[in-house]
Amino acid sequence: xxxxxxxxxxxxxxxxxxxxxxxxxxxxxxxxxxxxxxxxxxxxxxxxxxxxxxxxxxxxxxxxxxxxxxxxxxxxxxxxxxxxxxxxxxxxxxxxxxxxxxxxxxxxxxxxxxxxxxxxxxxxxxxxxxxxxxxxxxxxxxxxxxxxxxxxxx
Numbered sequence: 220x221x222x223x224x225x226x227x228x229x230x231x232x233x234x235x236x237x238x239x240x241x242x243x244x245x246x247x248x249x250x251x252x253x254x255x256x257x258x259x260x261x262x263x264x265x266x267x268x269x270x271x272x273x274x275x276x277x278x279x280x281x282x283x284x285x286x287x288x289x290x291x292x293x294x295x296x297x298x299x300x301x302x303x304x305x306x307x308x309x310x311x312x313x314x315x316x317x318x319x320x321x322x323x324x325x326x327x328x329x330x331x332x333x334x335x336x337x338x339x340x341x342x343x344x345x346x347x348x349x350x351x352x353x354x355x356x357x358x359x360x361x362x363x364x365x366x367x368x369x370x371x372x373x
Contacts, residue, residue: 223305226369228298230312231289233365238278241355245271248341248348255340266333270326270356277319277359284308284315316362327356 249267252260288308291297299305330353335341341349 222370223302223309224298224300227289227305227308227312229369230309230366231285231298234281234312234316234359234362237355237358237362238274238281241352241359242271242274242278244348244352244355245274247343248352251341251343251348252336256336260334260336263333263336266329270330270352273322273326274356277322280315280319284311288312313366316366320360320363323356323359327353327360330356 245267249264249271252264252267286293288304288311289298291299291304299308335349338347338349341347345351
């Protein structure tokens with residue numbers, strides 16, 4: 220695999236991983252808040268639901284990009300190989316990610332400004348799910364740093 224192909228493969232897999240992590244944390248956080256706090260913190264739940272919807276839309280846009288530019292065909296699900304297709308996929312990914320960046324930054328700010336529930340209600344064995352969700356969104360906001368380390372020009 221040449222350098223561009225490797226970059227495309229890494230960018231797709233890392234972005235998908237980060238999106239999946241954010242989606243999972245937001246889903247679990249909502250369930251945890253409902254279970255431990257009931258419907259009391261309505262503003263918090265509304266913010267979480269909005270964040271979940273936005274991340275779900277971004278996941279769907281990424282899925283569409285994969286099916287349109289990343290795969291040779293939907294049937295084969297093989298990554299594109301020729302230089303032109305790889306460069307086109309990277310360029311389209313860069314545009315898509317740039318559009319996502321502002322939305323994700325807005326989501327991060329919404330979660331930061333939302334009154335958080337009692338930390339005991341969001342505590343899980345691995346840590347505080349509220350903080351973990353915020354970090355997952357932040358990891359998506361700063362995804363450009365990861366791309367830059369790979370040597371891709373945004």
